[in-house]
Amino acid sequence: MVTSTRAAFLSFTALMVLCLTATLARGGEYAEVTDNGYGAVATVQPRATEAAMNAYAAGGNAVDAAVAAALTLGVVDGHNSGIGGGLFAVVHWSDGRVEAIDGREMAPAAAHRDMYVREGEYRPELSKRGPLAVGIPGSVAALDYMMEKGGKASLARHLNAAADLAENGFAIDGIFARRLKRHTEDLSAYPGTAAIFLDAQGQPWPVGHRLKQPDLAKTYRAIAEKGGSYFYGGGFAQTVGQWMEHNGGLITREDFADYELIRRRPVVSEYRGYSVYGFPPPSSGGVHVAQMLNILEGYDLSALSEANRYHLLAEVMKLAFAxxxxxxxxxxxxxxxxxxISEAYAQTLRARLSLEKTTTVPDYSTPPKAQEELFGKHTTHIATADKDGNWVAITSTVNTNFGSKVVVPGTGVVLNNQMDDFSAQPGEPNAYGLIGAEANSIAPGKRPLSSMSPTVLTREGKPVLTLGAAGGPTIITQVLQTLINHIDLGMGLEDAMRMARVHHQWRPNELFVEKTLVDPIREALKEKGHSLRQLGDYGSTQAIGLDEQGHFVSVAEPRLEERNRVE
Structure with missing residues (x-):
């Protein structure tokens, strides 16, 4: 098991380097505030930010801006997100209520725990590529609900605007071109995918090629005209269901029709005078951000040396991921x-920690009333906010680059490989090296566990910060470190996001560090017992906060510009 976990984690390191730089574009802005100060947006793609700003200019609010950005990302950032995937959103509505909107993918009705076992052997590639890797997408249902509840325009307006871009095309940048090149073999295995992303000779489109996606535009326009029913049970679902039937998949038209959007209560915790609203299960992000903040609240983090602070963060991460x-x-x-997320449990875990050395975490711990008090039944992040009090955090994904690599001919939609986020075989690592148990095993209609961590903070009842991140399991630790740097260390949002990051996910027992973490701190961490592994720079956090005058401060991942220059 240790060997397979380490092997998966080594592939995870390569995957992170690829996925986390997959959303850059040249020119334009990643984060903007409207000229009149009414609204703000931060995304990972300038065209998505532009779409959000256009929504504001047309009289829309933060909900319109977020939905416009999400649909545009499905065109220009389709290797990371889109309507073939799912999303989690935490929304602070203008009336003061906070809601968690679950548009996570669902397993089809025919799914079962041994669906990736052939002749008694687990075949992990089947959950990563091809028809069996696909879960029922939830993004369309979630975006439709958001617009119905709080948007000023219509979902159709934003769909048609994104369809225009898909039809007219956009110039592929260097990073998109390299993603195509790296995945050419997998993309070529599916004619519907190859027809979009590869030329007539089966070669990936080069930098500067104007990528037009008429089938995606057609699908967007059909949803705009006929509503979500076209996607869930109508023409789109029928086309996908027929393709699955002829290509060894399990998904049916009925699976689409049975998809259920769930409105959940956020995970709410208190930290240093802030109320922190995170996403509940099946996200692990909200729970474990709250759990780690609870443990850390027992320390004066600003008084610790930098090495001790990083050490403590690593130890807390290790406990949470176990x-x-x-x-x-x-x-x-x-x-x-x-x-x-109870304070009593945080105190129990805190008592196990030492600032002088690493703590052995052989297994999970058991919180109080573990059987009694229960929660009710490559990724990109979008942050928007407006002066009416709508603050939106959306994290959207098709999972790894180009998801399952499947585009059903005629649809233009990249389908997710979210089934790999289940514990396809409990105890076996997934594409990100994460270990899972029976709680995340495959079952019909079940939603796979996620690390997505859309988060909204309020102070004295007023929203003051929205943030989230991309990057597999590092999403959770990116959000945690941004909050610690901003709240405890008093850094501005950009500086808080620029600080060198660390990441520990329990298995394997290694601490990821960015290349910018200086040698003296590395040596101090090694002396405390940490085994370090460098992962370049990683992560993609987006956030919106307020300055001292109450004006919006919108910040996109600072590493994006540097990576863009490197290209």
């Missing part, structure tokens, strides 16, 4: 204890 591996899953199928 619990994640055992307890977390879809609450409709697994018993996920609310005690994970």
């Amino acid at each position: 619990d994640r591996a055992y307890w977390l899953g879809d609450p409709a199928f697994a018993k996920v204890p609310k005690g994970l």
Whole structure:
């Protein structure tokens, strides 16, 4: 098991380097505030930010801006997100309520725990590529709901605007071109995918090629005209279901028709006078950000040396990810204890930590009332906010680059490979090296566990910060470190996001560090017992906050510009 986990994690390091730089474009802005100060947006793609600003200019609010950005990312950033995938959103509505909107993918009705076993052997590639890797997408349902509840325009307007871009095309940048080149072999295995992303000779499109996606535009326009029913049970679902039937998949038209959007109560915790609203299970992000903040609140982080602070962060991450591996899953199928975010449990875990050396974490811990008090039944992040009080955090994904690599001919939609986020075989690592248990095993209609961590903070009842990140399991630790740097160390948002990051996910027992972490701190961490592994620079966090005058401060991942210059 140790060997397979380490091998998966080594592939994870390469995957992170590829996925986390996959959303750059040249020119334009990643984060903007409207001229009149009404609204703000931060995304990973200038065209998506532009779409959000256009939505504001047309009289829309933060909900319009977020939905416009999400649909545009499905055109220009389709290797990371789109309507063939799913999303989690935490929204602070203008009336003061906070809601968690679950548009996570679902397993088809015919799914079962041994669907990736052939002749008694687990075949992990089947959950990563091809028809069996696909879960029922939820993004369309979630975006439709958001617009119905709080948008000023219509979903159709934003769909048609994104369809225009898909039809007219956009110039491929160097990073998109390299993603195509790296995945050419997998993309070529599916005619519908190859027809879009490869030329007539089966070669990836080069930098500067104007990528036009008429089939995606057609699908967007059909949803705009006929509504979500076209996607869920109508023409789109029928086309996908027929393709699956002829290509060894399990998904049917009925699976689409049975998809259920879930409105959940956010995970709410208190930290240094802030109320922190995170996403509940089947996200692990909200639970474990809250769990780690609870432990850290017992320390004066600003008084610690930098080495001790990084050490403490690593130790807290290790404890949280050990619990994640055992307890977390879809609450409709697994018993996920609310005690994970209790102060009493935080005190128990805090007592195990030492500032002088690493702590051995052989297994998960058990929170209080673990069987009684339960939660109810490559990625990109969008942050928007407006002066009416709408603050939106959306994290959207098709999972790894180009998801399952499947585009059903005629649809133009990249389908996710979210089934790999289940514990396809409990105890075996997934594409990100994460270990899972029975709580996240495959079952019909179940939603796979996620690390997505859309987060909104309020102070004295007023929203003051929205943030989230991309990057597999590092999403959770990126959000944690941004909050610590901003709240405890008093850094501005950009500086808080620019600080060197570390990441520990329990298995394997290694601490990831960015290349910018200086040697004296590295040596101090090694002396405390940490085994370090460098992962270049990683992560893609987006955030919006307020300055001292109450004006919006919108910040996109600072590493994006540097990576762009490197290209």
